[in-house]
Amino acid sequence: xxxxxxxxxxxxxxxxxxxxxxxxxxxIKLKSSLIVExxxxxxxxxxxxxxxxxxxxxIPSNEKRAIKSINKQKIPSDLQTSPRFFxxxxxxxxxxxxxxxxxxxxxxxxxxxxxxxxxxxxxELFDYLSKFKSLTEPIACGFIKQILCAVAYCHSKNVVxxxxxxxxxLLTKNQxxxxxxxxxxxxxxxxxxxxxxxxxxxxxAPEVLRSFYNEKCDLWSVGVIxxxxxxxxxxxxxxxxxxxxxxVERGVYTMASQEWDLISVEAKDLINKLLCYNPxxxxxxxxxxxHIWFTKFSSKEPNSSLPRLALQKLSDFHTxxxxxxxxxxxxxxxxxxxxDFQEIAEVFRSMDKNMDGxxxxxxxxxxxxxxxxxxxxxxxxxxMREVDSNDSGYIDYTEFLIAYxxxxxxxxxxSLEAAFRCFDIDxxxxxxxxxxxxxxxxxxxxxxVWRNLINEVDTNGDGELDLxxxxxxxxxxxxx
Numbered sequence: 001x002x003x004x005x006x007x008x009x010x011x012x013x014x015x016x017x018x019x020x021x022x023x024x025x026x027x028i029k030l031k032s033s034l035i036v037e038x039x040x041x042x043x044x045x046x047x048x049x050x051x052x053x054x055x056x057x058x059i060p061s062n063e064k065r066a067i068k069s070i071n072k073q074k075i076p077s078d079l080q081t082s083p084r085f086f087x088x089x090x091x092x093x094x095x096x097x098x099x100x101x102x103x104x105x106x107x108x109x110x111x112x113x114x115x116x117x118x119x120x121x122x123x124e125l126f127d128y129l130s131k132f133k134s135l136t137e138p139i140a141c142g143f144i145k146q147i148l149c150a151v152a153y154c155h156s157k158n159v160v161x162x163x164x165x166x167x168x169x170l171l172t173k174n175q176x177x178x179x180x181x182x183x184x185x186x187x188x189x190x191x192x193x194x195x196x197x198x199x200x201x202x203x204x205a206p207e208v209l210r211s212f213y214n215e216k217c218d219l220w221s222v223g224v225i226x227x228x229x230x231x232x233x234x235x236x237x238x239x240x241x242x243x244x245x246x247x248v249e250r251g252v253y254t255m256a257s258q259e260w261d262l263i264s265v266e267a268k269d270l271i272n273k274l275l276c277y278n279p280x281x282x283x284x285x286x287x288x289x290x291h292i293w294f295t296k297f298s299s300k301e302p303n304s305s306l307p308r309l310a311l312q313k314l315s316d317f318h319t320x321x322x323x324x325x326x327x328x329x330x331x332x333x334x335x336x337x338x339x340d341f342q343e344i345a346e347v348f349r350s351m352d353k354n355m356d357g358x359x360x361x362x363x364x365x366x367x368x369x370x371x372x373x374x375x376x377x378x379x380x381x382x383x384m385r386e387v388d389s390n391d392s393g394y395i396d397y398t399e400f401l402i403a404y405x406x407x408x409x410x411x412x413x414x415s416l417e418a419a420f421r422c423f424d425i426d427x428x429x430x431x432x433x434x435x436x437x438x439x440x441x442x443x444x445x446x447x448x449v450w451r452n453l454i455n456e457v458d459t460n461g462d463g464e465l466d467l468x469x470x471x472x473x474x475x476x477x478x479x480x
Contacts, residue, residue, distance in 0.1 A: 051069045098179075
C-alpha cells in the first residue's frame with residue numbers, strides 16, 4: 001500500500017445474496033434496544049475526549065465485555081454526520097485477526113453510541129512496561145511480532161490506524177497476547193495520501209506533522225514502541241508536547257546510552273529501519289516481520305506436529321446443516337475466551353506465510369508439499385470448500401479456529417446454552433425463523449430461507465427450535 005487512489009467497497013452486512021455466507025460480522029448489529037436490557041454496567045475502565053469505557057456483564061452469556069460509550073453532545077455536529085466518525089465500527093466489523101480487538105455489537109440511544117468489544121483483563125502494554133521499566137529481547141520480540149502482524153493485516157485491507165501506542169495495546173488475561181484497540185482515528189485509504197493530523201506526541205510520525213503521509217506512519221509508531229520496550233525510554237523525549245514534537249520533526253534519536261550496550265545489533269537495525277525518516281524508504285510491516293531479529297529472538301515456532309495436526313483437522317471439518325456452521329461461528333466469535341486459543345493463533349500465523357491474516361489455497365498446497373502429504377492425506381480444494389464459510393477464497397482466522405476446535409466449540413454445553421439464550425430473543429424458550437433472521441440476516445431476507453434452516457433440525461415439527469433440539473443439532477457433530 002502507498003499513496004495511490006483507493007476506494008475499497010465497504011462490507012454489506014447481511015445482504016440478500018450474502019445472508020448465508022457466514023463470518024463474525026454476520027452477528028455484529030446495531031441494536032435499538034436499551035443497552036441495560038442486555039448488560040449489567042460495571043466499573044469505569046478508562047475515559048477519552050468523547051466518552052468513557054466501562055466493564056459490563058453480558059446477561060445472556062454471562063461474559064465480561066468492555067463498552068465504549070460515546071457522548072453525542074461532545075461530538076462536533078459536522079463529525080457526527082461524517083463517515084469517518086463511524087470508521088471504528090467499519091474497521092472492526094471487517095476485521096478478523098487474533099491481535100485486533102473484537103467488536104460484538106453496538107447500540108444507539110438518544111445520548112450515546114455504545115460499542116461493545118471484548119474485555120482485555122491483562123491491562124495496557126503501557127502499564128505492563130511500567131512494572132518492568134524495560135523488557136528482555138525475547139519478550140519484547142513476542143509483543144512486537146504480534147503488533148506487526150496486526151498492522152500488516154490492517155494495511156492489507158487498506159486500513160491505517162494512525163494512533164498506535166502502548167495505551168492502545170491491551171493484553172489478555174495471561175499477558176502473553178497483545179491486541180490493538182481504539183480504531184477511532186483509523187481510516188480506509190480512499191485518498192492518494194492522508195492529510196489530517198492524528199496521533200500522540202511521542203509516537204506520531206514526522207510526515208504526519210507535515211500533513212502528507214500514508215500507512216507507513218504506523219510503522220514509525222511501532223518503531224517508537226520497540227525502542228521504548230527495550231530501553232524503557234522514548235526516542236524523542238521532552239517535558240512538554242511542543243518539545244517532543246520538535247524532536248520528532250527533526251527525527252534524530254540515539255542508541256548510544258548505557259541501556260543499549262546489551263541490546264543486539266539486530267534489534268537496533270530493525271529500530272533504525274522502522275524509524276527511517278523517509279517514509280518511502282521505511283520498512284513495511286511485511287518486510288519487518290521478515291527481519292532477522294524475529295528469527296533470533298522469537299519464541300520457538302509451534303511444535304512441528306501442530307501444522308500437520310491442523311491440516312488433519314481442516315481436512316476432517318464438515319457440517320451437514322448451515323445452521324450448525326452459523327452456531328459455531330457465533331460461539332467462536334461472540335462467546336469464546338481467546339486466552340484459550342493462543343497456541344492456535346500461533347499455528348495460524350505459522351501457516352499464513354505472507355502474513356496477510358488469512359490462509360490461501362496456495363499456502364495450503366505449499367504446506368502439504370512441505371510436509372510430504374500432497375496426494376496422500378486431505379485435499380486443499382475440499383478444505384477450502386468446507387472451511388471457507390463466507391466464500392472469500394481464503395480461510396480467515398475464525399474459520400480456522402472453528403475447524404481446529406470444532407469438537408470443543410460444539411461440545412461445550414455452557415456455550416451452547418449461552419448461544420441459545422442469545423438466539424432466543426424474546427426469551428420464550430424457542431428459536432423462530434424470525435429470530436434467526438434478526439440474528440444472522442438483515443431483517444429483509446425471505447422468511448423461507450430461515451424457515452428452511454429451522455426445518456432441517458426441527459425434530460418435533462413445530463416450526464421452532466427448543467433447547468434440546470438446538471443442543472442435539474450441535475452434539476451430533478461430535479459423532480461425525
